[in-house]
Amino acid sequence: MNFFLVFQNKSYKEERNGRYLWAPQKNNTGQTYHHWTDMKMIKKEDIIFNSYNGKLVSVLVAKENCKEHERPTGLDELDLWEKEGWLVNVDYNDLEEPITYKDYMEDILKLQNEKYAPFNRLGRGNTGYLFRVSKELANFFFEIIEKTNSVLRERFQFENSIPEEIITQIESDLHSATTLDETEKETIIKSRIGHSAFKKSLLAVEKKCKVCGITDERFLIASHIKPWSKSSNHERLDVNNGLLLCPNHDALFDKSYISFDETGKVMVKESLDDTTKILFNINETMRIVMNERQQQYMKWHRDNFLNS
Numbered sequence: 001m002n003f004f005l006v007f008q009n010k011s012y013k014e015e016r017n018g019r020y021l022w023a024p025q026k027n028n029t030g031q032t033y034h035h036w037t038d039m040k041m042i043k044k045e046d047i048i049f050n051s052y053n054g055k056l057v058s059v060l061v062a063k064e065n066c067k068e069h070e071r072p073t074g075l076d077e078l079d080l081w082e083k084e085g086w087l088v089n090v091d092y093n094d095l096e097e098p099i100t101y102k103d104y105m106e107d108i109l110k111l112q113n114e115k116y117a118p119f120n121r122l123g124r125g126n127t128g129y130l131f132r133v134s135k136e137l138a139n140f141f142f143e144i145i146e147k148t149n150s151v152l153r154e155r156f157q158f159e160n161s162i163p164e165e166i167i168t169q170i171e172s173d174l175h176s177a178t179t180l181d182e183t184e185k186e187t188i189i190k191s192r193i194g195h196s197a198f199k200k201s202l203l204a205v206e207k208k209c210k211v212c213g214i215t216d217e218r219f220l221i222a223s224h225i226k227p228w229s230k231s232s233n234h235e236r237l238d239v240n241n242g243l244l245l246c247p248n249h250d251a252l253f254d255k256s257y258i259s260f261d262e263t264g265k266v267m268v269k270e271s272l273d274d275t276t277k278i279l280f281n282i283n284e285t286m287r288i289v290m291n292e293r294q295q296q297y298m299k300w301h302r303d304n305f306l307n308s
């Protein structure tokens, strides 16, 4: 599932009445823009956050894949664009309480993608129609919606867990391996999870090392915040108990040489000397963004870090 955000200012009323989104293929001088052509990416069931006057006012669900479609008659009066365009029919789910982006801008800017993002660095909406929303930002929007609009949250509950078979499989494989000690077992579990559904579902949420931003998936490790051996089955599968990390940062995190405080700021063991820190690409100014559930797991990790 993909997420988008649409700034519907000029055409809000018409599109809302018609329950569709429409963008032209070109303007009247023949130019086209990604914020129009991205319409083609919208598939059935995708979610589009609907913005009007600086507020999130509605959550739209695509009823179909995007299709080529002439400008609907409702938009003719605006007469701003060529007739050829892209159209998606959508369901509108209005928020009981619209959300003012400005109130959450600091977090929004941290969570949105770098490219094709809805807001610029100053926190203003970019000029254009349709923009891409990262899964992290979508989750964040849903967290705010949950607080203020209980009905909607239930409708859009995320499927955040992964199949239980994965655990059963790993455990049954290791059951017979009586020659391995606990540390060796954990190492095997970790490498198995490295290319498992757990990593897949983590990758769906955050495509890079949470600390340094390395994006090459081949080197990313799905690390448990609260270790596998200490976790319940539910916690082992909970994506919120996962951090995607590069090998360096995984090693530091796994062995509790680093952890993160309540604000997401990195905490570094004093025993690491400056050269090691430089070579491992870690310094005290680094910061990560966590949701509430990740925070709870991180508290476990932090306590362990402080006591070790």
Ligand SMILES: [Zn+2]
Binding pocket: 209, 210, 211, 212, 213, 214, 245, 246, 247, 248, 249
């Ligand atoms: Zn890293």
